[in-house]
Amino acid sequence: MKKLLIYFMFFACFTNCNQEKINFGEYTPVPVSLEIPTLFSDKLIEPLIPINNPLTEEGIALGKKLFFDKILSGDGTQSCATCHNPEKAFTVNTQFSDGIDGNFGTRNSMPLFNLAWNFDERFTWDGKEITIEHQAFEPVINPIEMHNNWVIVAQKLQNHPEYPTLFKNAFGTSTIDSTLVTKAIAQFERILISGNSKFDKFQRGETTLTPQEQNGFNVFMDEDRGDCFHCHGSDNNPLWTDNKFHNNGLDAVFSDLGLGAITGDPNDNGKFKSPSIRNLAFTAPYMHDGRFSTLEEVINHYSEGLQNSSTIDPLMKKVNDGGVQLTTQDKADLKAFLLSLSDNDFISNPNFRE
C-alpha cells in the first residue's frame, strides 16, 4: 500500500514537469498541433504559439466562424474574409480595400499564411501591430475597415444563439469579450500554412523544374543578377521572406512613411515589411500600396526602376544605375520561378473555406 502511494507520488512529480493540461471542468477543448510541412520542420525553428493561447479544435473552429462572419462589422456587410479571401491566398485583388463606409485605405490588403513563423511578431506593412492576437483588435474598430465598436460586437455575439456555447467550449466561459474573440481568430490564422507549391515539391524530389524556372531561381539567388535572397528567403528558408523592414526603392519621396511613422525614427521612413513571395499568382496587385498590377512591373522595378532616397536599403546595390539590369530572358525566367512558389492546395483547402 505504502509502495503504491510512493509510486503514485513518483508519477505525480514526473507529470509535474510537463505543461499543464487545459481543463475547464465540464468541457475540455481538444489540443491541436500544427501540421508543419516537412521542409519547414527541417529548415526552420518551431513556430510561435503563445502559451496563453494554445491551439484547440474548438478554438480554431470558433476563430474560423468569426473570421467569415459579418457580425463583426458595423453594418453587417463585412467580415475579415471580405478583404482576406481564401481563394486569393487570403488577400483581395483590389489595390486598396473598400471599408464598410466605402472609404478606401491607402494600403493593399495582405495575404495571410505562415504567420506563426513571423518571429518578431510585427504585423501589417509597417509593423504597427505586435502579435496576431493584437492585430485582430484593429480591423473591427478601424473606421475605414469594419468600423465597429468592441462593446457592441461582444454584445451581438453574446445575444447570438450559437456563439455563447462555442466560446464556452473553446475557452470555458460563455462571457464573450474582445480578448477571446481575437484569441479565437488568431488560432484560425495560425493554421493557415502554405508549403505545397511546385517549388516545395521540387525540393522534396517529387517534381522537376523547367529550365526557365531553374534559371529564374538562379537569377533570384545570384548576387550578381537578381540578388533577391538577401531579403526574400531561399531554398533554405521556405518562408521566402525575412519578415524584416526595408526600403526597396519604390519612391524618392514618401507619401507613406511606413515603419518610420511607427518608430518615429526618420531612418525608418519608407521601410515596409518584406512580403513572402509565395502565392504571387493569387495576390496581385503588389507592394504596400498595390502600385504594380503585374509581376513584370515588379521585376522591371528591381531591374531598372529603383528610386534613390536616404533610407534605401544598401542591398538595392545598383540603385545608381536604376537597378540590377536583368536581361529579357532572365526577367521572364525570374517570373516563371516566382510563380512556381504558388500553392494551389493552399487556396483550395476546404479547411480554410467558409
Next chain:
Amino acid sequence: MKKIISLVFLILISFISCDEKECCVNLEPAQVTLDFTHNWNETSVNASDFSAFKFTNENGEEVSIENLRYLLSKIKLTDTNNQEIVLKDYQLINIGEETGLQLITENIPTGNYNLSFTFGFSDADNQDGIYQDLNTANFNVPGMLGGGYHYMQFDGKYLDTANMEAPFNYHAIRAVDRSDPNNLILEDTSFLVDLGNVEISNDMNIEIKMNISEWFKNPNTWNLNELNTVLMPNFAAQKLISANGESVFSLGEITSN
C-alpha cells in the same frame, strides 16, 4: 525498507531534475559573461550610430553603417591541460537589432584559460542548411556559391569620388571561384581568433571588442570605390576580407563582479 528508501531517493531526484541543475565538479564555479562590443578606432559603435555618415575609413571614404551582423563559432576556453570548454557552438551577433551581444555561461571551474573562437564557420561546420536558427535568420549562402552560411553581412553606404551616396555589401563568406559553375573551387576563409589568457577567479564579464574600421585597414587598405558590392562571388575579395579580419578582434576589459 531499503527499496522504499531508494524510491524516496528517486523521487527526490526527480523533483530536483525539474529544476536547473547546479553542477557539482567545482565547489565555486564562476559565471562567465562575454560582452561583444564594437568600436570604430576606439569610438564606441552601437545601433544608434547606424544610418549616419559618422565614420571615415582608412582610404578616406565617409561611411554609414546600416546593417552589421556576424557569426562566431567554437567560442571556447582552453585550460592549461588543453581541456576545452565550448561556451557556445556558434553565436550570431546583430549590432543593429542588438541581439547576441552577450553570451552567459554558468559553472565554469575557476582557473587559467585561453579564450578563442572562429570568425565564421570553418569548413567542417559550414554545412548547407543545417542550422535552423540561422536559416530562419536568413543567413545562408546560395548553393551556387558553395552553400553554407555567411560569416558576416556588413551593409552600408559610402560617399563615392563624386560625393554621391553609394551602397556597399561587405559580405564575408567562404571564398569561391565559380569560373566553372559545375566545379566550384572553395577555400575556407574563416579564421581563428586567439584572444590570449584570461584568469577566471570568480563571476566575471569579459569584453570582446571588434574594431570595425580594421575591416578597411589592415593589411589591405580597402577602397570602397573599387570593392563595394557583389563581393560574395569575388574570390580575391574574400581573401582580402579574411586577411583584414585578423586584426579586428581584441580582448577588452575584464571585470569581476
